[in-house]
Amino acid sequence: MDKDTRIIQARKEKITAIKEKGIPLYPNDFKISCTVAQLRHIIDTDPSSLGENGKTFKLAGRMMAINKMGKSSFVRFKDGSDQMQLYIQKNKVGEDTYDLFKKLDIGDFIGVSGPLFQTKTGEWTILATDFRLLSKALRPLPEKFHGIKDPEKRYRQRYLDLIMNDGTRNIFITRSKIVSAMRRFFEEHDFMEVETPMMQPLPGGAEATPFKTWHNALGMELFLRIAPELYLKRLVVGGFEKVFEINRNFRNEGVSTRHNPEFTMVEFYQAYADYQDLMGLTENMFADIVEKISGNTVIEYQGHTIDFKPGWQRISMMESLSSIGGIDPEMIHDTQSLLAFAKDRQIQITKTESHGKILTKLFDVLVEPKLIQPTFITGYPVEVSPLSRKSESDPNLTDRFELFIAGREIANGFSEINDPEDQHNRFLMQVRQRDEGNDEAHIMDADYVEALEYGMPPTAGEGIGIDRLVMLLTDAASIREVILFPHMKHTH
Structure with missing residues (x-):
């Protein structure tokens, strides 16, 4: 069994466990309040409205990186406009929601609600007060470190390339x-x-x-x-x-x-x-x-x-x-001279070509x-x-x-x-x-x-x-x- 097959099998088992909890895998009732790009504009123009006691935002996107640390985790997710960091804590979202989060994988779509705060490094991050699964991915994304370098794969599976x-x-x-x-x-x-x-x-x-x-x-x-x-x-x-x-x-x-x-x-x-x-x-x-x-x-x-x-x-x-x-101007109107010129330079032109087509082919090459x-x-x-x-x-x-x-x-x-x-x-x-x-x-x-x-x-x-x-x-x-x-x- 290859690596991808093992991962898919493990994800199917997670899906079964999530279904048994009665949690929908593909709900369609989560409404966002803004995109990541719009939120970044608010950060740039009105940071006074932000902070743990500030305005609550609702965003959605695909999880691209997960850093689990026991009872809290950092997640990097992106929507169609940009990417952002999310901080999720067990004591903030509750045990059932955090257990669901632990069953999720990179590539899954999530919906999150919460205010913004700045980490010690100064990065604006969403503090999750509510967290939902919006779409479960069965197949793993390519490894981020390696990406998709093979042009054939990039063109055939453009969705992964994007x-x-x-x-x-x-x-x-x-x-x-x-x-x-x-x-x-x-x-x-x-x-x-x-x-x-x-x-x-x-x-x-x-x-x-x-x-x-x-x-x-x-x-x-x-x-x-x-x-x-x-x-x-x-x-x-x-x-x-x-x-x-x-x-x-x-x-x-x-x-x-x-x-x-x-x-x-x-x-x-x-x-x-x-x-x-x-x-x-x-x-x-x-x-x-x-x-x-x-x-x-x-x-x-x-x-x-x-x-x-x-x-x-x-x-x-x-x-x-x-x-x-580099053609002598006196040769331009002489078909035989042009054919000889082309032959000398190994430019493929048939003798039956019209004068105009010979000129055009020479132009294309020279x-x-x-x-x-x-x-x-x-x-x-x-x-x-x-x-x-x-x-x-x-x-x-x-x-x-x-x-x-x-x-x-x-x-x-x-x-x-x-x-x-x-x-x-x-x-x-x-x-x-x-x-x-x-x-x-x-x-x-x-x-x-x-x-x-x-x-x-x-x-x-x-x-x-x-x-x-x-x-x-x-x-x-x-x-x-x-x-x-x-x-x-x-x-x-």
């Missing part, structure tokens, strides 16, 4: 604050929050392999959305000129430190704006969020000092390939990892931008940008195509790519083209990866650290 590791709790508290700050920013800039379908008859808005499902009543195949883009732009056609959606997307792709098959983005669209306008908006939004979270616009991320103060570098992809990637400070890369090739408006100055390029921070893509935005004929032709180009074996290329969406035929105003749109933004602002190296329940492979 109980034992304050660092993990703080990541998700910060995540909530980031999303809240982002939502407020959009609302303050007159954007309307909307919801669009997560099950779609056609997957669109990005190049990715979708998850498929089946609707029995409709008798049709549906796809979990890979992006909300085409639905949000239908809303712009309908007259909602500034919309945003904080959305879950699903892409049937590999799992890595930067990718989870289910992830969170914000997408937003603004009529009568172009991609340049959105770069300015993005700078201001990020600076606003970072300042709200960290107190200023400078953060530390994985050994890098990153400054979010507006005025970020803006550089075209072609220029970056030369100045950062430039992206070096973009540590917030940097907008502009001027993406048409071949890799099927929904972006063509540039007026160069029809081979688009009015598009991607934002890179700490060597990874954080956002993607562009001036939208509102010419239905151009959009139809771009879809046809994607269909040809699918026929040539690119399973991630877009499908022809005739309904969306029809929507454009009713007229869409000049518009710009953008998507921002919220998980990756949270990684930056919590100094997390892996996306799994910022997703409460990341997808994991079965162990069986």
Whole structure:
């Protein structure tokens, strides 16, 4: 019998003994008067109301440490806000209650009433005048000294990770604050929050392999959305000129430190704006969020000092390939020279790739990892931008940008195509790519083209990866650290 099994067996015996005393194991009638955090605020602001003859408080939480000393004991417990010390004496709570306490274990939930006093070390402590069991834990918590270090166990049993590791709790508290700050920013800039379908008859808005499902009543195949883009732009056609959606997307792709098959983005669209306008908006939004979270616009991320103060570098992809990637500017427009360059540096590119895709792959390898400070890369090739408006100055390029921070893509935005004929032709180009074996290329969406035929105003749109933004602002190296329940492979 292993250690955990012995502990569980011993706890079952305690449970039987408690039941025989007629004491409920899981009552639901204890009402708290404040949280630990609220009580600490009272300690800081009105200590004169405290003391053994002062006000009585009712708190509840999980016992995390017990120091038994015969007829009295110290307990450290925590609720969802903070932790506190409790002092329980047999002569204060009575023999029956103290006997119950002695049968309890670390991990059990308790309710306690009493005033506060200061110990000899000056720590404010609750002096129990009443004590109750609120929920009996059957399994033991991990040892506090060792904690939960194994990432697999932390991700699979996130509830234990949250109980034992304050660092993990703080990541998700910060995540909530980031999303809240982002939502407020959009609302303050007159954007309307909307919801669009997560099950779609056609997957669109990005190049990715979708998850498929089946609707029995409709008798049709549906796809979990890979992006909300085409639905949000239908809303712009309908007259909602500034919309945003904080959305879950699903892409049937590999799992890595930067990718989870289910992830969170914000997408937003603004009529009568172009991609340049959105770069300015993005700078201001990020600076606003970072300042709200960290107190200023400078953060530390994985050994890098990153400054979010507006005025970020803006550089075209072609220029970056030369100045950062080390490619001779005369080679940029020569497909064969680029293929030879890639082969010489063992960068995997097939000879059948289009010129635009070759440039993009070279950028991914040679430039992206070096973009540590917030940097907008502009001027993406048409071949890799099927929904972006063509540039007026160069029809081979688009009015598009991607934002890179700490060597990874954080956002993607562009001036939208509102010419239905151009959009139809771009879809046809994607269909040809699918026929040539690119399973991630877009499908022809005739309904969306029809929507454009009713007229869409000049518009710009953008998507921002919220998980990756949270990684930056919590100094997390892996996306799994910022997703409460990341997808994991079965162990069986």
